[in-house]
Amino acid sequence: MSSFFERLRADSLAVWQDYTRHAFVQGLADGSLPEEAFRTYLAQDYLFLIQFSRAHALAIYKADNLADMQEALAGLKAILDTEMDLHVGLCAGWGLSKDELQKLPEASQTIAYTRFVLETGMRGDLLDLQVALAPCVLGYAEIGRDNLTAQPQGPAAKSYRNWLDEYSGSGYQGVAQAFSDWMDRTADRYLTEARYPALLQTFTQASRLEADFWRMGLDAAR
Numbered sequence: 001m002s003s004f005f006e007r008l009r010a011d012s013l014a015v016w017q018d019y020t021r022h023a024f025v026q027g028l029a030d031g032s033l034p035e036e037a038f039r040t041y042l043a044q045d046y047l048f049l050i051q052f053s054r055a056h057a058l059a060i061y062k063a064d065n066l067a068d069m070q071e072a073l074a075g076l077k078a079i080l081d082t083e084m085d086l087h088v089g090l091c092a093g094w095g096l097s098k099d100e101l102q103k104l105p106e107a108s109q110t111i112a113y114t115r116f117v118l119e120t121g122m123r124g125d126l127l128d129l130q131v132a133l134a135p136c137v138l139g140y141a142e143i144g145r146d147n148l149t150a151q152p153q154g155p156a157a158k159s160y161r162n163w164l165d166e167y168s169g170s171g172y173q174g175v176a177q178a179f180s181d182w183m184d185r186t187a188d189r190y191l192t193e194a195r196y197p198a199l200l201q202t203f204t205q206a207s208r209l210e211a212d213f214w215r216m217g218l219d220a221a222r
């Protein structure tokens with residue numbers, strides 16, 4: 001049986017692939033991505049991850065049972081303990097200190113995406129929130145898998161490969177599978193066909209905002 005994610009993905013395929021096969025991703029995979037684009041992306045992603053932690057905290061609040069609260073907590077910890085460290089470490093390698101990162105203003109694209117997710121979660125239930133989070137969690141896993149054997153060339157090749165390794169590795173692939181299974185369990189309880197169009201719209205919108213986030217990086221290097 002296919003997952004709820006696979007249904008959403010199939011029904012938004014063009015937008016989904018604009019995100020997961022974006023020029024930014026292709027540039028990471030072949031090494032042609034300008035370093036300034038990656039640096040801008042990394043810095044904004046730090047601010048993005050802070051807001052995404054808040055969204056996972058909101059999932060704890062929205063959960064109506066202990067098991068879901070524990071799942072949401074595991075997601076929160078994956079960001080605060082793993083994602084955040086990867087980013088601060090990567091940023092340091094790019095000359096961006098933690099102090100500098102904390103002082104950066106959020107770009108409009110960062111605000112648009114993160115506040116969309118938070119607002120969707122605040123006005124809806126756990127399923128609305130999971131669907132808004134899904135493009136982030138599951139899109140990066142797909143990007144990792146799609147580029148498992150990519151061999152970036154050029155000056156930033158090592159950093160780009162390092163980034164791809166994080167998402168293609170079994171650790172992150174497991175996190176993504178666990179998220180998809182968790183969303184399936186929520187859908188079993190909450191999904192009705194009457195709700196589906198609104199949920200698909202949330203998923204599609206979040207995927208579009210992911211593509212805008214890549215575009216922000218590319219535009220900084222023009």
Ligand SMILES: Cc1ncc(C[n+]2csc(CCO)c2C)c(N)n1
Pocket residue numbers: 045048049052075078079083135136137140175210213
């Ligand atoms: C713009 C943007 N979108 C997605 C991710 C990926 N991501 C964010 S939090 C997290 C852990 C999953 O619980 C992962 C994989 C990112 N870093 N930046």
